[in-house]
Structures are given as structure tokens and as C-alpha cells.
Amino acid sequence: MTDTIVIAELSKGKINATTNELVTAAGMLGSNCTLVVPCTESSVANDAGSITGITKVIAAKSSVFETYDAAAWAEALDSASPSGIVITSASAQSKDLAARLAARRSVSVIQDVTGIQNGTLSTPIYSGKAIQNVSLNGDAVVTIRANIFRPAENSGNCDVQVLDTTGNLATALQEMVQRASERLDVSEANIIVSGGRGMGTPANFSHLEEIADKLGAAVGASRAAVDTWEEIPHSMQVGQTGKTVNPNLYIAVGISGAIQHLAGMRSSKYIVAINKDAEAPIFQHADYGIVASWEDALPVLSNSLASLLG
Amino acid sequence: MVNIAVLVKQVPDTNSKIQIVGDRVDLSSVKMEISPYDEFAVENALQHKESEGGTVTAITVGNDGADKVLKGVKALGVDNIVRLDYDGYMDSNGLQSVLADEIKSGGYDVVYCGKSAADTGAGSTGPGIAERLGWGSISNATEIKFGEGLMVTSPAEGGDAIASLSLPAVVSCDKGSIKVRKSNVKGIMMAKRAQVDVKSVSPPSPTITIVSEVMPPAKPAGKKYEGAQSAQTVAQLLRDEANVI
Ligand SMILES: Cc1cc2nc3c(=O)[nH]c(=O)nc-3n(C[C@H](O)[C@H](O)[C@H](O)COP(=O)(O)OP(=O)(O)OC[C@H]3O[C@@H](n4cnc5c(N)ncnc54)[C@H](O)[C@@H]3O)c2cc1C
Numbered sequence: 001m002t003d004t005i006v007i008a009e010l011s012k013g014k015i016n017a018t019t020n021e022l023v024t025a026a027g028m029l030g031s032n033c034t035l036v037v038p039c040t041e042s043s044v045a046n047d048a049g050s051i052t053g054i055t056k057v058i059a060a061k062s063s064v065f066e067t068y069d070a071a072a073w074a075e076a077l078d079s080a081s082p083s084g085i086v087i088t089s090a091s092a093q094s095k096d097l098a099a100r101l102a103a104r105r106s107v108s109v110i111q112d113v114t115g116i117q118n119g120t121l122s123t124p125i126y127s128g129k130a131i132q133n134v135s136l137n138g139d140a141v142v143t144i145r146a147n148i149f150r151p152a153e154n155s156g157n158c159d160v161q162v163l164d165t166t167g168n169l170a171t172a173l174q175e176m177v178q179r180a181s182e183r184l185d186v187s188e189a190n191i192i193v194s195g196g197r198g199m200g201t202p203a204n205f206s207h208l209e210e211i212a213d214k215l216g217a218a219v220g221a222s223r224a225a226v227d228t229w230e231e232i233p234h235s236m237q238v239g240q241t242g243k244t245v246n247p248n249l250y251i252a253v254g255i256s257g258a259i260q261h262l263a264g265m266r267s268s269k270y271i272v273a274i275n276k277d278a279e280a281p282i283f284q285h286a287d288y289g290i291v292a293s294w295e296d297a298l299p300v301l302s303n304s305l306a307s308l309l310g
Numbered sequence: 311m312v313n314i315a316v317l318v319k320q321v322p323d324t325n326s327k328i329q330i331v332g333d334r335v336d337l338s339s340v341k342m343e344i345s346p347y348d349e350f351a352v353e354n355a356l357q358h359k360e361s362e363g364g365t366v367t368a369i370t371v372g373n374d375g376a377d378k379v380l381k382g383v384k385a386l387g388v389d390n391i392v393r394l395d396y397d398g399y400m401d402s403n404g405l406q407s408v409l410a411d412e413i414k415s416g417g418y419d420v421v422y423c424g425k426s427a428a429d430t431g432a433g434s435t436g437p438g439i440a441e442r443l444g445w446g447s448i449s450n451a452t453e454i455k456f457g458e459g460l461m462v463t464s465p466a467e468g469g470d471a472i473a474s475l476s477l478p479a480v481v482s483c484d485k486g487s488i489k490v491r492k493s494n495v496k497g498i499m500m501a502k503r504a505q506v507d508v509k510s511v512s513p514p515s516p517t518i519t520i521v522s523e524v525m526p527p528a529k530p531a532g533k534k535y536e537g538a539q540s541a542q543t544v545a546q547l548l549r550d551e552a553n554v555i
Contacts, residue, residue: 011467068466070437071446092433092465096449099402099434103441108401108518111432120521126429129328130335133521140518170446171473174461178469185465191554215555234452234485235465240324240428241346241485249554260324270552271532272544278536287552288544289534296538304545308555 002030002139003084007077007101008037008048009094011188015048018089020151023053025144026087027152028116029136034058036081038065038073042162052156062165067173068093074100075167083139090143092187102141109141110134114148114267127240127263147190147246147269179235183209186238189218191249194238194265196222198254198275198294202231207298208253214305220245220265222255239264253294257282274298312364312477315413316355316388317423317435319370320379321345324428333522344379347424350483352383353490354454355422361456364419365389369412371405373397377506385493385501392416392507399520402434404513409435410442412509420460421480425450436482446479452486 004026009016015037026033033054037045045059060080064072078101086101088094090112102109114131115122121142125132179185186192193212195205205219212219220243221236238245240260250268255261257273257280265271266285273286276293283289290297322328322340329336344352355366367390368383370376380391394408413421421440426433433449440447452470453463459476463486475481493501535543548555 067471069446070449071440074441092450095433096437096447099432099437100441100447102402102434103406103438106403106407106514108403108516109432109434109438110518111430111434124431124526125523126322126328126335127324127431128526130330130523131526132523134518135521137517137519170479171448171462171475173471173473175472176466176469177463177472185468187465234487237485244431249548249552263324266526270548270554272548274541278534283532283534285529285532286534287529287532288547289532290538290540290544291534291536292538292540297541300538300541301545304542305555308545308549 003032003034003082004030005034005036005081005084005086006054007086007088007094007097008035009089009091010038013044015044017151018146020051020154021146021149022087022089022144023051023152024149025113025116027053029085029087029142034082036060036077038077040065042160045160049158049160050154050156052153054156054158056158057160059160059162060165061162062167064167064169069169069171070096070100071170072167073097074104076165077101078104080163080165085136085139086141088141088143090145095143098141098143105139105141107139107141109143111143112145113142114145124267128266145246145267147248183212184218186218186220186236186245187243190247191215191217192220192238192245192247193217193251193253194220194222194255195225195253196255197224197228199225202229205232207294211251211298211302211305214302214309222261252282253298255282256280257285312358312362312420313416313418314355314358314364314366315416315418315421316351316366316368316383317370317409317421318348318352318368318379318383319345319427320372320376321428330523330525333524335523342375342378344382345424345427345429347426347483349490350485350488351422351424352386352388353488354481354483356387356491357488358420358456367392367416369394369409371396371400371408380506381501381504382493384504385497386491387497390507391504392509394511395508396511396513399516400513401516401518402432402438404516406435406438406442408511408513410439413439413443419477423480423482425482425484433482436480440480443478446475447481448473448475449482450484451481452484454481
């Protein structure tokens with residue numbers, strides 16, 4: 001069996017829970033899994049040894065990991081990682097990093113893996129209209145979509161080795177522009193409430209925000225909403241030319257369900273559609289469809305959530 | 311004078327239906343067009359030229375069917391169009407190798423590409439080429455300011471990062487706020503007569519094998535309710551059946 005290397009996924013300076021999902025995927029692709037944690041302080045990796053299924057933790061310590069720089073990260077992580085199949089998350093940043101790691105090692109990169117069976121990896125192609133199954137003829141770099149693989153448990157105990165690494169920075173951060181709202185970005189959220197042109201006015205998105213606040217959700221939008229209303233930024237757009245999301249729950253309100261919108265959200269675990277047109281294509285993809293105007297349905301939903309969530 | 315390259319790819323029109331014949335996607339009756347994000351890459355390349363002076367060369371990999379996409383961007387104002395002629399399957403390693411070789415021999419200062427292609431959705435090409443060339447790169451750029459180097463805005467945790475990037479470099483482009491120009495009749499006429507510079511390539515053999523291509527598993531039919539009051543039922547199901555809230 002090939003050795004595997006998982007690059008830990010970080011958010012807000014901590015190891016993100018999707019890392020456990022990556023370890024599960026690694027177990028399906030090979031054995032002897034090394035977890036490499038990019039960090040500026042090795043304490044970040046302190047608890048990582050408890051993830052079940054890994055044999056070793058390498059805390060790859062370097063000042064280059066302060067902010068993301070593709071070239072420097074790839075160089076540092078490549079030097080910290082043994083040979084084998086390298087596995088990262090399929091977040092935008094990690095996909096970028098994975099492509100560089102693969103190029104550095106002159107191997108192929110397989111992005112957005114959504115399934116692994118008997119050594120065959122499945123990835124969506126044509127925006128999820130088809131699935132491509134590929135097999136590896138050697139080492140490769142593989143990125144794994146979040147929320148699909150069962151997370152590995154935390155009942156293990158292996159050593160953490162600290163390794164000083166470095167790389168050449170190719171970019172210099174000039175400014176971080178914090179998002180105006182405190183709200184989660186659609187690419188980070190487990191639950192997304194999205195509005196389309198059917199919302200009528202951008203001000204009506206406040207009704208979606210109210211629901212989102214109850215659920216700890218992000219607010220998304222269709223392209224029609226983004227294109228029609230200046231107040232709805234492109235960063236909220238889900239779909240072919242927006243973000244691809246994979247939440248546990250996607251609530252589409254006043255969205256018709258065009259193929260390009262589906263491209264960005266069809267792999268959501270559960271889809272709820274609220275639309276006044278019973279024939280809207282979104283209903284073919286919804287687990288739960290509500291044929292009603294949002295003006296009528298959202299207050300009921302809001303009240304029900306309030307009593308359920310206490 | 312900046313020597314600018316922009317990578318373009320032909321993909322099925324995003325409205326098209328994808329069919330499987332045997333165990334492969336069959337594109338024979340599908341309309342092909344330029345991959346949507348590549349349009350932003352072309353626009354940025356042209357704006358870079360207009361700002362700093364230079365030439366823009368569009369490069370694609372494929373068979374002669376891809377010439378249509380090259381002529382399309384020629385009509386927008388691209389100076390040169392190059393096709394790396396290949397009709398078989400290349401994995402990411404093969405594709406990036408031939409593109410990196412071409413970029414190196416062309417003496418380019420900067421490469422623009424789309425953040426991902428609408429067929430694979432992978433987004434590996436830009437950063438992969440940069441790594442092979444030993445260049446810096448920024449992916450998913452939403453805004454670019456041109457000068458001696460580039461000032462690039464791209465999404466980062468909690469917001470946007472604005473970073474400087476010196477040339478040579480690769481930038482993969484997201485939509486952002488730029489408006490993509492349209493071709494005019496004069497441009498289209500000129501593009502018709504334009505010569506595609508066709509070059510042969512020999513990529514390293516793939517290190518992965520495509521086993522099959524299949525339709526996505528059909529989702530079991532959902533539950534559909536009439537009327538606003540059903541929102542209460544659905545909320546309850548989200549808790550009891552789906553366990554997601
Ligand atoms: C190359 C390309 C890329 C694209 N990329 C994207 C993309 O990334 N994301 C994307 O979303 N689209 C994308 N599109 C556009 C896509 O084709 C659709 O036009 C778009 O998704 C439609 O948005 P919508 O559903 O909000 O609007 P509409 O199609 O206008 O639908 C509005 C819906 O709201 C319903 N409605 C109206 N009033 C109410 C009410 N009071 N209560 C409840 N329901 C109501 C209507 O019944 C209707 O179904 C792309 C298109 C192209 C060609």
C-alpha cells in the first residue's frame with residue numbers, strides 16, 4: 001500500500017474538523033498516514049496526534065504560514081512531506097496549493113473528489129452533470145470535498161514531530177479587507193439560505209438574514225439577484241460562475257433552479273426550495289419543496305425554527 | 311512592453327445537456343464555447359496591455375475544433391493565437407508540462423487564465439504552471455491593478471486579501487467587477503482571416519487512468535408540499551428526518 005500524507009486544513013489558526021474527513025479518505029487510498037500541519041507555532045498541532053488512523057504528525061513550522069502564499073506554502077509543505085499520495089481539502093486555497101504540490105512532484109492532481117471505492121476516485125465533471133471515475137498509477141495529489149467522508153474519530157495517540165521549514169514568498173500582502181458583515185461566507189457555512197430574483201428587492205434579503213441568524217447560516221444568492229441588485233455582492237453568488245458549495249442544508253428561496261445555479265449547489269446534503277411556481281425546476285432537486293410565496297412561507301418557517309431551536 | 315499570455319479552453323456551453331455513451335461523456339452533439347472564466351482572463355490580459363503596452367497571445371490546447379475559441383478572442387483584440395495541437399487525453403501533469411514549455415519558450419512575462427474550466431472545474435492549470443516555471447501566482451483574482459508588478463485582490467479567510475505580485479507571474483481570474491468587452495464586426499472580420507499558429511506537442515503519458523464516466527446517481531424524489539403552512543412540517547422534518555438543524 002502506498003503511503004499517504006494529509007495536509008491539515010486550518011481555519012482561524014486552528015485545525016479544522018474537515019481534517020478528520022481527509023484522514024478517512026487517506027485510509028481508503030493507502031496506509032501509513034502522516035498528518036502535516038502548516039503552522040507558525042507548533043502548539044497548533046498539539047492535539048492532532050489524537051486523530052484515529054494517522055501514524056505520525058509533522059508540525060511544519062515556518063513564518064511563511066502567517067498568510068497564504070501559494071509558492072512558499074508549496075515549497076515548505078513539499079519539503080516537510082514524505083513521498084506518497086498527498087491529500088488536502090478542496091477549499092479554494094487548498095485546491096490551489098494541491099495543484100502546486102502536484103506540479104512540484106510532477107504528478108497528477110485530482111480535484112474535488114466526492115467518492116472513493118476500491119481505489120477508484122470519483123469527481124464531478126461538467127459542473128456535476130456527470131461523474132468521472134479515475135484510478136491512480138502511482139503517487140498523486142488528491143483534494144477531497146468537505147462534508148462527504150465520515151470524519152475519523154479522535155481516539156488515537158501518536159507523536160508530534162516539529163520540523164522547521166521555509167519557502168520563498170512570491171507575494172506581499174498589502175491589505176486585508178475584512179468582510180463588511182460578520183456573517184459567514186457561503187464557502188464556509190454548513191447551512192446556506194439563498195435568495196433569487198423572486199425576492200423582489202434586495203431589501204427583502206433581510207428576511208433571509210433573519211432565518212440565517214437563527215440557523216447560524218450564510219446567505220447566498222443566484223446570479224440573477226447579483227446581476228440585478230448592486231447591494232447583493234458577487235461574493236454571495238452560488239453557481240457556475242459563483243461559488244460551489246456543499247453544505248448540509250441549502251434553502252433556495254425564489255430561485256428557479258437554472259442548470260448554472262444547480263452547478264454550484266446540487267451536491268448539498270439536503271435542499272429545501274421555497275417557490276411560488278410549482279413547476280420551477282428547483283423542485284426536481286429539492287428534498288423538501290414548499291410551493292408558496294416566500295412572503296407567506298418565511299414567517300411560518302421562522303416561527304417554527306424559533307420554537308424548534310428554542 | 312509586457313509579453314502577455316492568456317490561456318483559453320473550449321468547453322460545452324453551460325446550458326448543454328451532457329450525455330453518456332458507453333462509459334464516456336459524448337460531446338459530439340454539444341455546442342462548444344469559451345469557458346466562462348476565461349473571458350475574464352482575456353479581459354484582464356487586454357486591460358494589462360492597454361495599461362502598460364505590450365502584446366497579448368492567446369494559447370489553447372486541443373484539436374482544430376478549438377480554433378473557433380481562438381478566433382473569438384482574436385476578434386476581441388488579442389494579437390496572436392496559438393494552438394498546441396493534441397487530440398488525445400492529457401492528465402493535469404501532461405497539460406501543465408506542455409503549457410509551461412510553451413510559456414517558457416515564448417518568453418512571456420505574465421500568464422492569465424480562468425480560475426477553473428467549466429468542464430473539469432479543477433482550477434489546477436494556473437498554479438500548476440506557475441510552480442513548474444518557478445513563478446509566483448495568485449488564484450481566483452477578482453481585481454487586478456497593473457503597474458511594474460500587479461496588485462491583486464483575491465478572497466481570503468474572512469474577507470479579501472490585496473497582495474502585490476511581481477512579474478513573471480500567473481494569475482487565475484474570477485469574475486470580479488470588470489466588464490467583459492464584446493467583439494465588433496470589424497474585429498470578427500479580421501479574426502476570420504487570422505492565422506492560428508499551430509504547434510505540435512508531446513506530453514508525458516498520463517499517470518492516472520479514466521475508468522469510466524457516468525451520470526450522477528439520481529436523487530430519490532423529494533417531498534413537495536403546497537402552501538405556506540407546510541413550512542412548519544418541513545422545519546420539523548429538517549430536525550427529525552434530515553437531522554441537519
Ligand atoms: C455562462 C452562465 C453562467 C451562469 N452562472 C450562474 C451562477 O453562477 N449562478 C446562478 O445562480 N446563475 C447563473 N447563471 C444564470 C442562470 O442561467 C439563471 O438565469 C439564474 O440562476 C436565475 O436566477 P433566479 O433563479 O434567481 O431567477 P429566475 O430564473 O428569474 O427565477 C426566479 C424564481 O423566483 C420565483 N418567485 C418569484 N416571486 C416569488 C415569490 N414571491 N415567492 C416565491 N418564489 C417567487 C419564480 O417562480 C422563479 O422560479 C449563469 C448563466 C450563464 C449563461
